[in-house]
Amino acid sequence: MEKQVILNAKHLELTLKRLCHELIETHNDFSETVIIGLQPRGIHVVQRVKEQLVNILDKEITCGSLDITFYRDDFRRRETPLIPSVTNIDFSIENKNIVLVDDVLFTGRTIRSGLDALLSFGRPKSVELLVLIDRRFRRDLPIDANYVGKAVDTLLSERVSVEWTEIEGKDKVVLYSKENDE
Amino acid sequence: MNNLSVEHLIGIKELSTEDINLIFKTADSFKEVINRPIKKVPSLRDITIANLFFENSTRTKLSFELAEKRLSADIVNFSASGSSVKKGESLVDTVNNILSMKVDLVVMRHPNPGAASFLAKKVDAKVINAGDGTHEHPTQALLDAYSIREKLGSVKGKKVVIIGDILHSRVALSNIYCLQKLGAEVMVCGPLNLIPKNMKDLGVKVSTNLKEALEWCDVANMLRIQLERQDETYFPSLREYSMLFGLNKEILDSLSKKIVVMHPGPINRGVEITSDVADSEQSIILQQVENGVAVRMAVIYLLASQIER
Numbered sequence: 199m200e201k202q203v204i205l206n207a208k209h210l211e212l213t214l215k216r217l218c219h220e221l222i223e224t225h226n227d228f229s230e231t232v233i234i235g236l237q238p239r240g241i242h243v244v245q246r247v248k249e250q251l252v253n254i255l256d257k258e259i260t261c262g263s264l265d266i267t268f269y270r271d272d273f274r275r276r277e278t279p280l281i282p283s284v285t286n287i288d289f290s291i292e293n294k295n296i297v298l299v300d301d302v303l304f305t306g307r308t309i310r311s312g313l314d315a316l317l318s319f320g321r322p323k324s325v326e327l328l329v330l331i332d333r334r335f336r337r338d339l340p341i342d343a344n345y346v347g348k349a350v351d352t353l354l355s356e357r358v359s360v361e362w363t364e365i366e367g368k369d370k371v372v373l374y375s376k377e378n379d380e
Numbered sequence: 381m382n383n384l385s386v387e388h389l390i391g392i393k394e395l396s397t398e399d400i401n402l403i404f405k406t407a408d409s410f411k412e413v414i415n416r417p418i419k420k421v422p423s424l425r426d427i428t429i430a431n432l433f434f435e436n437s438t439r440t441k442l443s444f445e446l447a448e449k450r451l452s453a454d455i456v457n458f459s460a461s462g463s464s465v466k467k468g469e470s471l472v473d474t475v476n477n478i479l480s481m482k483v484d485l486v487v488m489r490h491p492n493p494g495a496a497s498f499l500a501k502k503v504d505a506k507v508i509n510a511g512d513g514t515h516e517h518p519t520q521a522l523l524d525a526y527s528i529r530e531k532l533g534s535v536k537g538k539k540v541v542i543i544g545d546i547l548h549s550r551v552a553l554s555n556i557y558c559l560q561k562l563g564a565e566v567m568v569c570g571p572l573n574l575i576p577k578n579m580k581d582l583g584v585k586v587s588t589n590l591k592e593a594l595e596w597c598d599v600a601n602m603l604r605i606q607l608e609r610q611d612e613t614y615f616p617s618l619r620e621y622s623m624l625f626g627l628n629k630e631i632l633d634s635l636s637k638k639i640v641v642m643h644p645g646p647i648n649r650g651v652e653i654t655s656d657v658a659d660s661e662q663s664i665i666l667q668q669v670e671n672g673v674a675v676r677m678a679v680i681y682l683l684a685s686q687i688e689r
Contacts, residue, residue, distance in 0.1 A: 247468075263403070265409065267409070268409075268413065268421035268422070268423045268451075268681075269421060269422060269423075270423075271422050272422075273685060274426075274684070274685055274687060274688075274689050275384075278382040278383045278685075278687075279382055279383060279406075279682055279685035279686075280382075280685075281382050281402075281405070281406065282406065282409035283409075284409075285409075285412055315421075317418075318416055318417070318418035318420070318421075319416060319418070320416060320417055369440070370392060
């Protein structure tokens with residue numbers, strides 16, 4: 199496995215800060231907006247975005263987490279059953295503007311499941327998508343993000359991993375590729 | 381471990397402790413799902429399930445049906461009354477006929493012990509035992525243990541007494557296996573002639589004194605007297621049984637600590653449990669019913685995920 203760092207800790211922080219300002223541009227004071235992170239990895243992006251937004255706006259931001267396991271389209275196509283994570287949406291999404299958050303946008307299938315899962319909580323006014331990394335030109339479904347941290351061109355065999363201090367020990371985004379690929 | 385070690389759910393005896401914990405963990409997520417505004421997930425939309433009930437049932441049948449519908453499975457229902465079973469068709473023939481209509485999973489209740497295990501060997505589908513005679517009723521035991529875990533935080537180290545007709549109860553046997561695998565201590569209590577001889581071999585305490593048993597326990601699981609399975613008279617009258625082994629408010633309040641009261645249903649009010657106890661704060665009878673749906677969703681989900689596409 200070859201490693202290539204796409205974003206280091208400093209760039210990652212700058213990128214998150216920029217995304218926050220983009221969000222504020224559209225959502226003003228977040229009075230009608232809630233942020234929902236997709237389990238398992240999107241919630242860490244939400245955590246960072248929330249910290250920054252609270253810093254800038256000096257008010258509480260409503261955030262939740264959404265598990266999409268039961269909505270996936272690859273049930274029974276895997277060796278072992280998918281084990282769910284926790285969904286935590288203890289507020290009404292009725293008529294709210296939703297910002298759905300995930301770390302990497304790749305085929306778009308996770309986001310499709312996420313939309314289905316989200317709509318079983320009610321009828322939001324609008325749904326937008328924020329991703330830290332967009333592996334562009336690799337979509338299986340017609341899905342696109344409204345806010346992109348960084349777009350990268352990748353091969354199918356490669357893997358993009360967003361890593362956080364609290365889990366992997368260091369903030370960074372890494373591209374892993376098999377050595378025999380060009 | 382993310383996969384069950386068994387291919388069918390015949391009894392708790394065959395399950396490992398990890399299996400039970402996996403089922404509980406999955407049930408936690410489904411419990412959250414069934415409290416959403418839209419209580420349905422699309423996981424099993426390409427799975428067909430047959431519910432075969434050769435014996436009467438209200439709760440279990442409804443609970444399985446709801447669980448299946450909330451997983452988006454297609455279901456067919458069958459009950460022995462009003463079917464060709466009355467015309468002399470055998471169990472395997474009946475089921476194979478249903479399976480040739482492309483059914484992936486069978487939920488079966490049958491009056492004969494071992495019917496589910498027999499079926500699992502004969503047919504090419506997943507089998508979930510919803511009660512086979514006096515043998516096992518695994519999903520009931522799972523939901524009972526799940527309810528104890530929810531109420532008391534864990535099952536390990538807890539003392540559970542099962543009171544009533546142990547001899548004819550599949551719930552009792554499944555509960556004993558399940559609770560012991562999760563590290564609880566189990567006692568059975570009832571008239572001696574309604575307690576099977578092998579209880580000591582299973583490592584279960586035996587008591588014939590209700591008050592003593594209740595003082596010992598953290599949780600009391602009250603069972604119904606299964607008159608339909610008793611082919612002889614085991615005690616002089618229901619009234620006498622009720623006086624000696626019925627749980628009433630007076631005994632409950634006289635105990636040194638607050639115990640949790642459970643009942644798998646159907647309740648015979650005034651026999652094994654009085655109304656004021658069944659409806660009291662200490663009773664978790666209705667929570668058991670709610671948890672039943674979540675636990676059954678988990679079992680079906682985990683078994684269905686093993687079906688090859």
